[in-house]
Amino acid sequence: MIINKILYLFFFGFLSILQPQNVLANSSEWVDYEQGKIRLIAENQGKDNLIPYLGIQFSILPGWKIFWRSPGEAGYPLEINNMNSKNVIFNAIQWPYPERFEFGGIYTYGYKKDVVLPIKLDIKDLNLDTSISINLDFLTCKDVCIPKQISLNIPNLTFTQDKNNNIKYLINEYLSKVPKRVVKLSEDNKVFFVTNREGSVLKFYMLKPKIFEQPDIFVETISGINFEKPIFNILNNRNKIEVELPIKNAKKIDYNKLINNPVTVTFVSNSKAEEYTLDIEIKNTDQGNSTELSTIIILAILGGFILNFMPCVLPVLSLKIMNFLDKKSLDLPFIKKSFLFNILGIISTFLFLAVIIILFKLVGINLGWGFHFQEPMFTILVLLIVLFFSLNLFELVNIKIPYWLFPNQNINQRNSSDYKVSFFNGFLATLLATPCTAPIIGTTVAFALQSSYLNIILIFFCMGFGMSLLPLFFVFFPNFISYLPKSGKWNIYIKRILGSLLMLTAGWLFIVLIKQIELYLLMILLIIIISFYVFIFFQNSNRWKINNILSNFTVISVVTIFILSVLFVNHKNNNNLSSEIKYVNSNKINQYISAGKIVLVDVTAEWCITCQVNKYFVLERDDVKMKLNEKEVVLIEVDWTRRDQEVLSYINSFDRSGIPLNIVYGKVTPKGIVLPEVLTKEVLFRAINIAKGSKNLAEK
């Protein structure tokens, strides 16, 4: 280093002696600063015969670097302080595009070797003498960093015409590296802030330049966010590029600053650079289109399998298995066949649902998931079936219901209708499963509804297959049934438990029904059911036995108390429930937002189990309620128990086709943040904090 220094000194000392001062009038002398040298150069002649550009010329020793206007994760840019310059005004430095330096995943941006930083000058009066005297403050780094302060001056700028001007050429070379301002980048001119499981990224789209070589992107935000290296994805249509910039330390971002200020993007390709100013928009977690069909299929199978264990489905299948326990000897081929028909029932029901959805889609109606529960007739039918099934298990209803409807004790006499029973069993299980939109099913169905008809069929088939896995087990290992204990007392208890589960399902269907039909219709229905029940009671030969009366009395009183309490509670809550959607679609949300409030929209329905789960575990917890009761958060509940095209189009506007759907609006997120289907307090609070533009997301 010392040798270098001496060499420099010697060399430039020699030069300055050799060359008369007036030739170098439009440049300063080189100043050696140990890690490189620096001088000022000025253009002799511009278009208007002025001196348009001054250049700060660096010649940097190997390994050392100086920094760009945005230095990256460390460093600082050069700064000019005017000392005694005369007759001149300095404009901002025109920064040539930088180079990316990496060390262990940390990025800095700057220059090495040779660089000229051009500055446009304004000469106040051409007739006066002009001199430049400035002090430069910059940082140079290698394995250590050294702040430098260097004074440079050009005592007398000349304005002679000189056609063969090396300085002009040199400055122009670096001016061509200054990014060109492009006003409009693409149709939306936006950067999207996307949060997904891996973290947060900024994402934007641009047209692919003709020559796409050694591309790089530098993004400058007012909040000083640091990014990982950009990821360029050339999109299918070949002329668009998707740029992804993973954000470092995403948890510590000041979202308010980020969202409300545009970002500057410098795009470099093929040694040319462009600069855009883009607005940031918060975009929801990518869904659907980024998910591969193969993962969706796996999810569909898995989700289908889980459906077997939903409270409304479990009894249907368990009973089927238990029926075989009653048999004296196991007829394996029969069991196999019976389960095969069961599977057939499940899969054909799923396909049937898929066909209905496709048919409606063809007409232009987008049915959501669980759509059939929006039809009161369907709800009534299922309610009746479940209710009788349940009473049957309690052995309170002993009449022969149409044989194909329920498998019962008579299964010992086998005939062809056994297979019908199995088929219907699968059908019923599937229909009951649908409203239990398990989290996984929700995603797959949402994906299915948005994709091609073939995919809808495929995905529904996979869900059916998933749900069939349990009966399929018995097709392959029918012997397994013989390992279960023979029917006895435990059998009766299990039946009671399953009966209670079914009773709960019936109760839930009843609540759904209250929202769907008028009260007097419901009353008529209840009267019919009760009179039918009484009719059955008198059919029973044991009707006057104490046991029978007692259990009947229990059932009737429990049901009555349940109905009365539900009606009472519901009557209280039932004030203009259907009108909220008007709020959601009108300007109401905007009004709330501009008043500085946070709006939480909760689209829910009585038949949506996941919604109830969310309510129980999150929305109605005390600490959440406290937060929601704060003056700044407004909760709007939208009820979708009945079919409503307006609600559906609202749901569809978020690329969802089913519920639960929760959206948080705020000043920072006027388009809303969509929350995941299964809520957690953390997710909810985080979204509220983002919407608020809160500085620290870690705060609770």
Next chain:
Amino acid sequence: MVIFLTIFFILFFAFFYNYDEKGPVLSGQIEKFVFSKKETNYSNIFWYDLKGNEIKLNEQRGKIVLINFWASWCLPCIRELPSIDKLSAGLDNREFKSIVINIDKRNRENSIRMFEDLDLHNLEYFYDSAGYLTSLLKIDVIPTTIIYNKNGDEIGRLVGEANWNSKDVLRFLKFFLE
């Protein structure tokens, strides 16, 4: 004769003993360490904590003190801070103390945020006000790390980055700790 031999052996071992421990070994990570020749006027050495309290080197008397100068714009500095943190964790803080001093002249909030992001448990944020200490101690290159002995005199300094949580450094420090 016996006495003579005994004296001889004692002298012999003493000689070799001293030879082994003649001085601290400057190798590996601490190779670039340069011993100080001048005497320090340690009473002038002070810095500030986040509350703006003045903290003097004098207060650390009786300890080996390592003072590291860093800045938010200095990548090598930021890289080596965690190793100083780990070094402090491994040594008895009644005998050894690490002080890291930020020398940012503007936007202190930024350097504080950076320091917090590093998540260092054994170091506190201190700063040098308006370049006082850097000019007093003639620090124009960072990272620079100065080590003071128990009397508050400068042992020497290392200019540049080092892995402070290394065997080389520990061996070096042990010499002064004992």
